Amino acid sequence: xxxxxxxxxxxxxxxxxxxxxxxxxxxxxxxxxxxxxxxxxxxxxxxxxxxxxxxxxxxxxxxxxxxxxxxxxxxxxxxxxxxxxxxxxxxxxxxxxxxxxxxxxxxxxxxxxxxxxxxxxxxxxxxxxxxxxxxxxxxxxxxxxxxxxxxxxxxxxxxxxxxxxxxxxxxxxxxxxxxxxxxxxxxxxxxxxxxxxxxxxxxxxxxxxxxxxxxxxxxxxxxxxxxxxxxxxxxxxxxxxxxxxxxxxxxxxxxxxxxxxxxxxxxxxxxxxxxxxxxxxxxxxxxxxxxx
Amino acid sequence: xxxxxxxxxxxxxxxxxxxxxxxxxxxxxxxxxxxxxxxxxxxxxxxxxxxxxxxxxxxxxxxxxxxxxxxxxxxxxxxxxxxxxxxxxxxxxxxxxxxxxxxxxxxxxxxxxxxxxxxxxxxxxxxxxxxxxxxxxxxxxxxxxxxxxxxxxxxxxxxxxxxxxxxxxxxxxxxxxxxxxxxxxxxxxxxxxxxxxxxxxxxxxxxxxxxxxxxxxxxxxxxxxxxxxxxxxxxxxxxxxxxxxxxxxxxxxxxxxxxxxxxxxxxxxxxxxxxxxxxxxxxxxxxxxxxxxxxxxxxxxxxxxxxxxxxxxxxxxxxxxxxxxxxxxxxxxxxxxxxxxxxxxxx
Numbered sequence: 001x002x003x004x005x006x007x008x009x010x011x012x013x014x015x016x017x018x019x020x021x022x023x024x025x026x027x028x029x030x031x032x033x034x035x036x037x038x039x040x041x042x043x044x045x046x047x048x049x050x051x052x053x054x055x056x057x058x059x060x061x062x063x064x065x066x067x068x069x070x071x072x073x074x075x076x077x078x079x080x081x082x083x084x085x086x087x088x089x090x091x092x093x094x095x096x097x098x099x100x101x102x103x104x105x106x107x108x109x110x111x112x113x114x115x116x117x118x119x120x121x122x123x124x125x126x127x128x129x130x131x132x133x134x135x136x137x138x139x140x141x142x143x144x145x146x147x148x149x150x151x152x153x154x155x156x157x158x159x160x161x162x163x164x165x166x167x168x169x170x171x172x173x174x175x176x177x178x179x180x181x182x183x184x185x186x187x188x189x190x191x192x193x194x195x196x197x198x199x200x201x202x203x204x205x206x207x208x209x210x211x212x213x214x215x216x217x218x219x220x221x222x223x224x225x226x227x228x229x230x231x232x233x234x235x236x237x238x239x240x241x242x243x244x245x246x247x248x249x250x251x252x253x254x255x256x257x258x259x260x261x262x263x264x265x266x267x268x269x270x271x272x273x274x275x276x277x278x279x280x281x282x283x284x285x286x287x288x289x290x291x292x
Numbered sequence: 293x294x295x296x297x298x299x300x301x302x303x304x305x306x307x308x309x310x311x312x313x314x315x316x317x318x319x320x321x322x323x324x325x326x327x328x329x330x331x332x333x334x335x336x337x338x339x340x341x342x343x344x345x346x347x348x349x350x351x352x353x354x355x356x357x358x359x360x361x362x363x364x365x366x367x368x369x370x371x372x373x374x375x376x377x378x379x380x381x382x383x384x385x386x387x388x389x390x391x392x393x394x395x396x397x398x399x400x401x402x403x404x405x406x407x408x409x410x411x412x413x414x415x416x417x418x419x420x421x422x423x424x425x426x427x428x429x430x431x432x433x434x435x436x437x438x439x440x441x442x443x444x445x446x447x448x449x450x451x452x453x454x455x456x457x458x459x460x461x462x463x464x465x466x467x468x469x470x471x472x473x474x475x476x477x478x479x480x481x482x483x484x485x486x487x488x489x490x491x492x493x494x495x496x497x498x499x500x501x502x503x504x505x506x507x508x509x510x511x512x513x514x515x516x517x518x519x520x521x522x523x524x525x526x527x528x529x530x531x532x533x534x535x536x537x538x539x540x541x542x543x544x545x546x547x548x549x550x551x552x553x554x555x556x557x558x559x560x561x562x563x564x565x566x567x568x569x570x571x572x573x574x575x576x577x578x579x580x581x582x583x584x585x586x587x588x589x590x591x592x593x594x595x596x597x598x599x600x601x602x603x604x605x606x607x608x609x610x611x612x613x614x615x616x617x618x619x620x621x622x623x624x625x626x627x628x629x630x631x632x633x634x635x636x637x638x639x
Contacts, residue, residue: 266433
């Protein structure tokens with residue numbers, strides 16, 4: 001019974017990681033950028049939800065505002081900071097992403113101070129507990145898993161079946177060839193950022209409901225772990241990000257439940273390192289051979 | 293036609309640079325001891341020195357080898373704790389202070405280099421972003437190890453009461469020796485082998501260069517000097533906490549290297565100096581300073597993606613040669629461009 005409840009716990013955490021990892025993975029797939037600002041967009045999302053709820057006390061509005069806010073923010077970042085660097089060396093792009101990440105953290109600290117604030121988690125998802133057999137499952141767990149799975153199914157449909165999804169896949173396969181086929185690279189990249197940050201917005205609300213505290217550094221650890229999840233699954237691969245997210249979530253809960261909570265983060269990285277050494281491209285990553 | 297171009301012969305080049313290093317040391321010492329500078333400024337000088345070593349050492353792997361490690365703070369941590377523990381235990385013994393300083397710093401460097409090899413061997417099987425991620429993971433693991441091995445390292449509250457041995461003289465000499473050593477290695481055949489890996493790995497391998505050996509060598513060399521910087525940091529702070537070696541510290545060092553121009557030692561030195569002094573210079577802006585710092589970073593990257601100095605490196609002897617020849621109309625001979633690199637850089 002304990003095992004089952006821990007499993008559900010892990011699935012909840014894993015589905016949040018998966019949502020965030022998808023954002024990393026899609027952006028990496030399309031412009032080969034490790035988007036360090038992604039975690040901080042999630043942090044900003046937490047504040048958007050907090051502020052909107054405080055102003056309107058309408059949970060639905062808060063969720064919508066978070067998602068819209070994340071999308072607008074991510075698109076603005078892409079246009080202002082990443083677009084001018086399309087032709088630049090990739091490390092410059094990486095440093096820019098780090099700069100944006102620092103900027104968001106410090107801007108949040110400036111606006112909302114460095115103190116942690118309580119997140120109205122129970123107002124957004126009521127704290128109801130269901131009892132199934134001897135097992136008690138809270139509504140927020142069910143909502144988290146359901147929303148995440150629904151988003152992933154929708155994303156898969158979008159990427160596999162729609163024209164825009166086809167364009168995204170084409171650009172990540174070969175940017176120049178896609179351009180020659182008449183695909184608008186810039187709008188495809190922007191669209192990828194929209195999707196990634198949309199998922200980040202959802203992830204933000206769900207994460208804050210699980211750990212109901214918002215502070216300017218919330219995004220860094222979540223971002224780092226989701227990033228590990230994306231790499232574990234094979235960065236650039238959408239199903240890989242989902243698998244990696246669940247794997248990291250479950251592993252983390254497992255390590256905590258066997259009494260190694262102080263070592264959890266180290267274990268997460270150790271899992272990643274061992275994985276990369278055995279299969280350097282992750283679970284589902286494409287291996288690239290270099291041609292001379 | 294080469295005869296028209298006057299050159300400075302080799303021993304004199306060394307002499308010029310040695311004189312310059314000594315002069316800077318004398319001037320620096322005079323300024324510090326005269327009391328013109330306040331406490332914050334003189335501690336800033338030490339901090340700048342430590343970050344110069346960190347940036348120049350990371351430049352070996354990032355700039356010369358062309359890899360992207362994100363765990364440099366991990367090596368710094370290894371060096372810092374090694375040195376801190378050694379100095380603490382040596383404080384009561386009969387070991388004279390200069391000997392303790394040298395042994396502590398060398399020990400710190402060696403320990404960090406050992407970690408560099410341990411991490412480098414598996415990590416360097418991977419390329420590009422995967423290498424970045426795996427070094428990031430190792431850096432975090434080192435930090436978590438330090439937190440959890442509280443019996444040795446003091447855990448989260450930190451390692452306290454380390455003798456403050458990083459005086460201006462010690463830091464200055466360490467910076468000068470590190471820069472000269474790295475410069476000399478890079479000008480040797482080993483250095484050229486490392487550069488060739490950056491330019492084209494496959495071509496280098498087909499020319500008979502042992503890729504893995506040189507990658508691990510560069511990694512260990514970089515870790516060695518990061519360890520020394522860590523040791524100086526321990527003697528500067530007197531207190532080590534694991535939070536001082538987190539992911540953001542690695543990023544800060546990387547930012548210095550990239551901003552200065554990857555592959556340019558002068559660039560690393562300048563960027564380390566500017567970026568370390570910037571927070572103090574912007575102190576009056578208080579809460580806005582980190583926001584300004586991050587915005588500046590993004591703006592520089594957008595307008596000058598190759599970094600401030602590119603791959604240009606400063607050479608004093610070369611500058612003097614130019615001045616010597618300024619009167620004569622110069623003919624651009626190939627021999628003279630080939631000689632360009634011969635000058636020695638100074639920290």
